[in-house]
Every structure is written in structure tokens, then in C-alpha cells.
Amino acid sequence: MSNRTQQRVSARHAAALSLAALACGLLTACSAAEAASGPSSPAPAPAAQTARTAAKQKPAEAAKSRPQLRLDSSPAEVRKFRAAYAGCLTEHGMPSKGTWSKAAEKSARAACEHLRPLLPPELDPAKNPNYAKSVRIEAKCLQDHGFDVHLVKRPAPAKLGWQYASVPADGVDITKIQNDCRVKAFGGGRAIEPGPA
DSSP, rough: HHHHHHHHHHHHHHHHHHHIIIIIIOBBBBBHHHHHSSSTTOOOOHHHHHHHHHHHHHHHHHHHSOOOTTTTOHHHHHHHHHHHHHHHHHHHHHOSSSSHHHHHHHHHHHOOOGOOBBOOOGGGGGTTTHHHHHHHHHHHHHHTTOOOOEEEOOOOTOOOOEEEEEOOOOOOHHHHHHHHHHHHHOSSSOOOOOOOO
């Protein structure tokens, strides 16, 4: 494999890993966003107020109040929850750029856990009884678009996933194809994409 091909595969593999990180819980949907979408629902509390309230809660209570993303969450909702989580991490000693110690990261993540969005239930293998079927549909769709992906065993609860063997040629809109295939497999909108925090 040429160096250029290896770089292209590495870059696209990194994009795939970002998507996998989404599935591992770095991104999620929000019940506050769901509540805000109703016509008579009150507006969600500001992130700072939510952070103060959750800081007073016990860990089990804070975990129950984490934002819940939905597959149809708007890009603005997703950005809002990502920004709240990233801002909290920064406030607690984990800057968005540069380096930090493992202890600082562990401490910041623990302090901000209440703001880390939960995956949409459809993308959570523990909550979606059709998860494996959806993964197969997603992988088949990617293959139909020229991606060289194959199914792989994963640890529980997922048990099944996909990974790249190689990627399509330059000029292919990888993000669009991945989003289209995810929507085909799991349903919902296009807002839930890999991203910071």
C-alpha cells in the first residue's frame, strides 16, 4: 500500500473511530431537548444552572438526569449539549487543546458526568433489541456505497460492530454516506455525528 493510500486510510479510519466514539457514549440525545420540542413545554434550564443542580445530587441521581439525545435531535440541540459538556470539562481543568494529566481528566470527567449526553436509545445496544440487525443494515449500506467494511465481534453489550478494511477513493463524501447509512439502519435525523467532547 502506498504512503498516500495509508494516509487516506488512516484519516478515514480516524473518522470511523470518531463515529465509534459516538456509539460508545461520547455523544447522546437529550430529554431536555425532547421536552423543549413540545409546544407547551418549559424551556430547558441553562447549562450553568443544570451543572449547579447536578453537583448537589448524589452520583446515581446525576446519572439519571443526564441529557438524552434523540436520533432526530437538531444540530443546534446537539451543539448545545456538546458545548455544555466541553465547557464543564474546561472549567474543571481539562482544556479543549493542549495536554493535561490523567488525574485532571478523571477528575473533570467525574465532575461533568451529569452533562455528558446519553446516546439515543436506538444507538445503545443495551436498550435497542434490534441493534445487531441495524448494524448489519448499516454495514451493507456502506458496502453498497463502495466502503470496504466488515462486521466484527465487539464486547457486550454491543456484541457486533463494523470496521474499515479500506476506504473509497478521494472525492467521496464519507460523512454524508455514513450519515445516510446510519439513518437507513437506525432511523432518525442527521444531527448525531462525531464531534468534540
